[in-house]
Amino acid sequence: MxxxxxxxxxxxxxxxxxxxxxxxxxxxxxxxxxxxxxxxxxxxxxxxxxxxxxxxxxxxxxxxxxxxxxxxxxxxxxxxxxxxxxxFGLVFQSFNLFPQYTALENVTLAPKLLAKERADYKENKKEILDEIEENAKALLARVGLEDRMGSYPCQLSGGQQQRVSIARALALNxxxxxxxxxxxxxxxxxxxxxxxxxxxxxxxxxxxxxxxxxxxxxxxxxxxxxxxxxxxxxxxxxxxxxxxxxxxxxxxxxxxxxxx
Amino acid sequence: MNFWNITLSLLEGLEKTCMIFALTLVLALPLGLIISFGSMSKFKPLSYLVKTFVWIIRGVPLMLQVIILFYVPGFILGYPILSRFSSVVAAFVINYACYFSEIYRGGIESISKGQYEAGQVLGMTKTQVFFKIILMQVVKRILAPMANEVITLVKDTALARVIMIVEIIQAAQNFAGYGLMWPLFYTSVFYLAFVGILTLLFSYFEKKLDYYKS
Known part of the structure; x- marks a missing residue:
């Protein structure tokens, strides 16, 4: 299918x-x-x-x-x-990263908000958030940005910004x-x-x-x-x-x- | 009537000034956001209605609005419904909320569509997109015009004396009856200190938000 x-x-x-x-x-x-x-x-x-x-x-x-x-x-x-x-995930021509968040926060923002809707969120809050964080770090490493996770979009080159936005889209599987x-x-x-x-x-x-x-x-x-x-x-x-x-x-x- | 007595009376007036200022700010800031949503509404009748309201409030002198709110209900009903102080605060809140709403609108509309779309394709709700992505960028952009309005508000509080509220200017003017003019000029020291603190506060906020560029 x-x-x-x-x-x-x-x-x-x-x-x-x-x-x-x-x-x-x-x-x-x-x-x-x-x-x-x-x-x-x-x-x-x-x-x-x-x-x-x-x-x-x-x-x-x-x-x-x-x-x-x-x-x-x-x-x-x-x-x-x-x-x-x-x-679906979508990577934009103009990146559209969120300027007030770091590369890592850009990747974790949506998954963290989505996790709040999970039934077991209150019980396992810490594990869930840790997992999201780990996953985001792995994704950023995968696009070659392991040492720029704490950078804000304005501190990154266009190519780096686009790589963050790819990681951000991948974070939601x-x-x-x-x-x-x-x-x-x-x-x-x-x-x-x-x-x-x-x-x-x-x-x-x-x-x-x-x-x-x-x-x-x-x-x-x-x-x-x-x-x-x-x-x-x-x-x-x-x-x-x-x-x-x-x-x-x-x-x-x-x-x-x-x-x- | 020595210097200290007069300073003390002026400080009493300043207390009223501060109360009008603080209440107006606390209430008009959120109300302005609601009004800006109204004027940006896709439902045309609502947006026209809100825009007309904003036009009237920004068009009629604030001093008149204070007088209207205090005296007109009294004329119609035969008794006043608002105390002097609450009619001043009500008039100020409505007036400033309308000015704020236009600043918010300008800020919100200046954020690129791509920011909304990026949030949307990431599965965020409209509320999440607004509060997690848009609002903070808006705050950064509108800080300077907001500082202007807030500083204007400090001095507009002097209008309260048209309905006999003894704020700092009125407190000083009361001494003019005794032939003392200098307390009136002396009030500017208090205003300058007030505005000076606000200026420092706003530049602190600006620095706080300086960590990113949009």
Whole structure:
């Protein structure tokens, strides 16, 4: 069963249809890269799946269970949206770290708040909080920041901030981790460190969807590449199929424009 | 009427000044936040209503509002419903809450959407996002304009004397009847000390929040 299945997602902004019926699915452990020119709807798709925008139509399934149904007339409660949201993690283009907290606090904040809802929170408070803390430290070490845990975001480079935000997203154990152009806000010499972290996650079978402009990186790290243009999926296949033997003219045009 | 007697009477006046100041601050700070939520409400009728209210309160002189709150209920009902002191405090709280609400609104709206979204995708509730992420950043950003308002409040308390409350200026003016003008000027020493302490306090808060940049 697919860990994530997206069916016929449609999204309009006013009169403009940004997503015109997107379908795709992915398996556990798979890494999917979404490429396409600006305005093709890649980011909007990610935002719809993560419930930062509400899709107008379509369905989203996680492990076969429907977490969003555009046909349903019932209004979903904030609690339901939150529960659905927790299936996923999202790493933003602009990091969006919380400036008043240290790197470690950025990673532990959400898990600590969430732990308060556990039935055994009062009894095992200390163990639960210690475990969250340990887990966060391990995650920060994993992204190479073991010696910057006490630093505030303003004391970190862009690449370090983005690595903290990856650790922050991983702390909630998302079933699928989404990246929205994770290196676009970074200087070229800093993108390498982010790509290394993502590659490392891919090797550890973290299920990921990466919206990116780094075509060579997509080729190296992704199991599958989706090419989007004008709100539709034009290609969906292995890196070789999509990048070396594109079927669609628009894909060919997009890829050749990158080589100039 | 030597220097010490006069200082003592002025200190009695200062006590009233301090009480109006403290009560206004304690009540108007949270009320302002509630009003700012009203003016930012997505429910248009509410936001228009609140914005109109803020316009009226900021538009009418505070001195008039003090007079209205004290005398008008009396005219209509035939008896006053608020004591002199509580009508002053009520007028000040409402007035300052409206000014604070606009400062809060400016601060809250200056926080980037990404901060809310980051909290949201981490499964935080709206309340958690506001209190754990947004509020502290807002406080840092609005500290300087808030200091301005709070300092203005210290001196606005002198308006209380329009309904015969003997705050420090009125206490000094009472001596003018005996031909003594200097107590009036002497009050500025107390104001300066008061504002000096507040200035130190605010710069302490600013330093406290200086550990991060947003």
């Amino acid at each position: 697919s860990i994530l299945e997206v069916k016929n997602i449609v999204k309009n902004f006013g009169k403009i249809q940004v997503l015109k019926g997107i379908d795709f699915s992915m398996e556990k452990g798979e890494v999917v890269a979404i490429i396409g020119s600006s305005g093709s709807g890649k980011t909007t798709l990610l935002r719809c799946i993560n419930f930062l925008e509400e899709a107008d139509k379509g369905q989203i399934f996680v492990n076969g269970q429907c977490i969003y149904d555009g046909e349903s007339t019932e209004k979903r409660t904030p609690a339901q949206i939150r529960e659905a949201q927790l299936n 998302p079933k699928v981790l989404f990246f929205d152009e994770p290196t676009s806000a970074l200087d070229p010499e800093l993108t390498g460190e982010i790509l290394r972290v993502i590659r490392d996650l891919a090797n550890k079978d973290v299920t990921m969807v990466i919206v990116t402009h780094e075509i060579e990186f997509a080729r190296n790290v992704a199991d599958r590449i989706i090419f989007m243009a004008d709100g539709v999926v034009l290609e969906d296949g292995t890196p070789e199929e999509v990048l070396d033997h594109p079927k669609n003219e628009k894909t060919q045009h997009f890829l050749s424009s990158l080589n100039h």
